Amino acid sequence: MRCPYCGSTNTQVKDSRPTEDHTAIRRRRVCADCSGRFTTFERVQLRELTVVKRSGRRVPFDRDKLMRSVQVALRKRPVEPERIERMVSGIVRRLENMGESDIKSQTVGRLVMEGLKGLDDVAYVRFASVYKNFREARDFEVLLGELSGGEGADEPADVDVDGD
Numbered sequence: 463m464r465c466p467y468c469g470s471t472n473t474q475v476k477d478s479r480p481t482e483d484h485t486a487i488r489r490r491r492v493c494a495d496c497s498g499r500f501t502t503f504e505r506v507q508l509r510e511l512t513v514v515k516r517s518g519r520r521v522p523f524d525r526d527k528l529m530r531s532v533q534v535a536l537r538k539r540p541v542e543p544e545r546i547e548r549m550v551s552g553i554v555r556r557l558e559n560m561g562e563s564d565i566k567s568q569t570v571g572r573l574v575m576e577g578l579k580g581l582d583d584v585a586y587v588r589f590a591s592v593y594k595n596f597r598e599a600r601d602f603e604v605l606l607g608e609l610s611g612g613e614g615a616d617e618p619a620d621v622d623v624d625g626d
Contacts, residue, residue: 528574587609
């Protein structure tokens with residue numbers, strides 16, 4: 463493992479333990495060259511996933527990119543990091559269990575929307591407004607109608623996590 467501070471490969475594991483949801487191993491490491499300390503996570507990966515964008519472009523699935531998208535939606539919201547980690551791990555597990563290596567970006571976006579809807583309504587609306595490409599206030603009204611189960615609840619459109 464390369465040290466994120468000095469780039470040395472001379473690092474040692476000081477502590478290992480499972481995460482709270484037991485989906486990963488958390489390792490505390492120290493660099494023998496610069497004494498920098500950092501944490502790594504080891505997760506099971508069932509298969510290599512590829513995201514197929516609307517344009518047809520194919521990119522490797524990036525769990526960290528998924529996590530960043532979710533964290534942007536949840537910025538300044540009172541949601542515990544463990545719940546966010548569980549949600550993202552659940553999405554990744556569902557994608558891997560679909561049995562396909564090629565996953566449409568709309569599928570990833572739909573799963574994120576489902577997860578955020580159960581986690582935090584404000585984050586759900588934030589995510590939806592960006593990825594459904596809201597252009598006017600009426601778009602928010604329709605989405606809020608869906609949340610409250612009121613009139614005007616249309617079928618949700620496909621979403622694209624990467625905006626393609």
